[in-house]
Amino acid sequence: MLKGAHLTERKCREIVYLFCEDLTATQISHITGVSRITINAYLKMIRRKIASSCEKEHPFFPHRNDNSNIPSSVFFAFSKWNNHIYTSALESMNRDQISDLNKMDPEQMKEKSSLMQAVVDISNWKIYRLDQSANGNGRAVMDEISGFWGLTKNRLLKFRGLNRNTIYLHIKECEFRYNYRNEDMNSLILQLINLRPAD
Known part of the structure; x- marks a missing residue:
């Protein structure tokens, strides 16, 4: 799974299984007896494979070059397409643009929401709906996008602080878990990794 790693296949499969159970690196380290540093390296590799898979499925935004740096943005677009939720890092977004979202007229909102239904500011745990005008009364829309954001927020808060370079x-990972919540997560992850050394 990792170049230079000396763990048995059985131990690697145990790590994948515990990852699928959504345990933290510290919890996995305690259960497996593997150092937290090694566990973190494995989890990062797994998350990179997941991110690459999600990017290839994204219907609106092009797939990143595998050698490109991981985006470090705290702003993300959420989109729903064919009963799946898709996320995109908005690297050019800034706080001024976020505040401008609330000042858009309905036509501007409609134009933007054709590609993304919401923009999220992870640093402030806020979601800005671009399609709120669609319900005609300006109230918050409670739907799959909001449900996904609620689950994502709760999941990320358990880490008690995320490194900006790993937020993406x-x-x-949240996108993948949500879209495949009714599937066998362990089998899906093993297929992605294919038990070959990480790229």
Whole structure:
């Protein structure tokens, strides 16, 4: 799974299983007896594979080059398409643009929401709906996008602080877990990894 790693296949499969159970690196380290540093390296590799898979499925935004850096943005677009939720890092977004979202007229909102239904500011745990005008009364829309954000927020808060350089991987993991919540997560992850050394 990792170049230079010396864990048995059985131990690697145990790590994958515990990851699928959504345990933290510290919890997995305690259960497996593997150092937290090694566990973190494995989890990062798994999350990179997940992110790459999610990017390839994204219907609106192009797939990143595998050699490109992981986006470090705290702003993300949420979109729903064919009963799946998709997330995209908005690297050019800034706080001024976020505040401008609330000032858009309905036509501007409609134009933007054709590609994304919401923008999320992870640093402030806020979601800005671009399609709120669609319900005609300006009230918050409670639907799959809001449900996904609620689950994502709760999941990320348990880490008690995320490194900005890994937020993207965690968001993509949330997207993957949400879209395949009714599937066998362990089998899906093993297929992604294919038990070959990480790229």
